[in-house]
Amino acid sequence: MDLFDKCKNFVVYKEIEQAGLYPYFQPISSEQGTEVIINGKKILMLGSNSYLGLTVHPKVKQAAINAIKKYGTGCAGSRFLNGTLDIHIELEEKLAKFTKKEKAVLFSTGFQANLGAIAGLVGKDDYVIIDKSDHASIVDGTKLSFGEVKRFLHNDMQSLEKVLQSIDIDAGKLIVVDGIYSMDGDIANLPEIIKLKKKYNARVMVDDAHAFGVIGENGSGTASHFNLIEDTDIIMGTFSKSFASLGGFIAADAYVIDYLKHFARSLIFSASITPASCAAVLASLEIMQSEPQLIEKLWANTNRMRNGLKSAGFDTLQSCTPIIPVLVGEDLKVLQYRKMLFEEGIFVNPVVSPAVPKNKALIRLSLMATHTFDQIDFAIEKITKVGKKLGVI
Numbered sequence: 519m520d521l522f523d524k525c526k527n528f529v530v531y532k533e534i535e536q537a538g539l540y541p542y543f544q545p546i547s548s549e550q551g552t553e554v555i556i557n558g559k560k561i562l563m564l565g566s567n568s569y570l571g572l573t574v575h576p577k578v579k580q581a582a583i584n585a586i587k588k589y590g591t592g593c594a595g596s597r598f599l600n601g602t603l604d605i606h607i608e609l610e611e612k613l614a615k616f617t618k619k620e621k622a623v624l625f626s627t628g629f630q631a632n633l634g635a636i637a638g639l640v641g642k643d644d645y646v647i648i649d650k651s652d653h654a655s656i657v658d659g660t661k662l663s664f665g666e667v668k669r670f671l672h673n674d675m676q677s678l679e680k681v682l683q684s685i686d687i688d689a690g691k692l693i694v695v696d697g698i699y700s701m702d703g704d705i706a707n708l709p710e711i712i713k714l715k716k717k718y719n720a721r722v723m724v725d726d727a728h729a730f731g732v733i734g735e736n737g738s739g740t741a742s743h744f745n746l747i748e749d750t751d752i753i754m755g756t757f758s759k760s761f762a763s764l765g766g767f768i769a770a771d772a773y774v775i776d777y778l779k780h781f782a783r784s785l786i787f788s789a790s791i792t793p794a795s796c797a798a799v800l801a802s803l804e805i806m807q808s809e810p811q812l813i814e815k816l817w818a819n820t821n822r823m824r825n826g827l828k829s830a831g832f833d834t835l836q837s838c839t840p841i842i843p844v845l846v847g848e849d850l851k852v853l854q855y856r857k858m859l860f861e862e863g864i865f866v867n868p869v870v871s872p873a874v875p876k877n878k879a880l881i882r883l884s885l886m887a888t889h890t891f892d893q894i895d896f897a898i899e900k901i902t903k904v905g906k907k908l909g910v911i
């Protein structure tokens with residue numbers, strides 16, 4: 519056996535490619551607002567995680583340009599050594615204030631924040647308990663930890679309690695959930711999770727990648743949304759969505775952050791976020807807090823889209839956020855749906871197995887505050903037209 523045999527035998531995508539249905543790695547040759555240019559064609563973007571549309575905001579762009587002028591293009595080292603800038607510290611302090619936690623620490627991506635925090639905190643003899651729909655970076659974080667991993671059924675509190683009952687009450691336990699789930703667009707049942715964490719002597723970490731800029735006071739996330747900030751031990755965020763940049767962070771009690779700063783390997787052994795990335799987040803955070811009408815518009819857009827799709831007969835699952843899944847069925851049909859929508863001028867993300875169970879494949883729409891009602895109505899019309907052609911509705 520040659521190590522590369524698996525690569526040579528990897529034909530699934532080739533077949534899809536030959537059928538002209540391969541949907542991934544599409545190069546965009548413009549900035550990513552509500553419209554993008556792909557293959558020279560203007561396309562309505564319904565697959566971006568930039569929920570507030572800030573990646574193209576003039577103030578955010580200018581902040582990044584100014585930071586490059588002042589600090590250069592990179593930090594050439596880890597936060598631990600030569601890679602800490604004064605604006606990294608400023609951002610950490612502002613994020614701690616925003617999330618109402620004592621301290622925050624930046625990571626180079628959200629993925630690394632989850633790896634570093636989970637592997638750094640969950641040691642031998644500890645347990646980490648995750649929702650079956652948690653993000654891949656949480657799953658990988660548990661694999662890097664030396665603790666024992668337990669899973670519970672998606673947002674199912676009976677299943678979580680059963681898992682907790684099976685663990686020694688005195689053992690260290692970390693429950694990790696997404697605040698808003700990235701495939702289904704539903705919200706974690708944090709009030710019940712907190713009740714269980716208290717009953718069974720556990721700690722709770724919430725991945726708010728998709729919740730910042732979307733729910734909570736001024737978009738400050740799931741714990742704020744449920745008024746459970748104190749009881750939520752660890753809040754994780756990414757900068758690659760509403761914060762219009764790249765990077766991630768963990769916010770928690772000061773002693774937890776101080777510990778992570780010395781035990782999170784993905785922090786210590788990886789370069790810090792660039793000056794431009796950091797400055798873009800600072801500007802986005804400022805806008806998020808000073809322009810609440812953006813979040814209001816995001817929700818108006820979300821409700822218009824979801825209501826439109828529901829009245830056309832689509833199944834949008836349990837979604838109650840700007841992530842709206844549209845159930846289609848077979849993987850192949852989803853790939854055809856995506857392609858036909860693209861030909862109609864609309865970009866959506868296909869979600870096929872194994873990311874979702876077989877025959878539960880879906881197209882996933884993500885709304886932005888900057889979409890216009892006209893764009894949303896256009897999308898509903900096209901999604902309905904193609905859905906009828908493909909027999910989805």
Ligand code: PMP
Binds near residue numbers: 700728756757758765
């Ligand atoms: N957690 C969740 C729930 C996510 O959706 C993502 C990004 N897809 C991440 C973590 C990773 O964040 P980043 O893109 O900053 O690596």
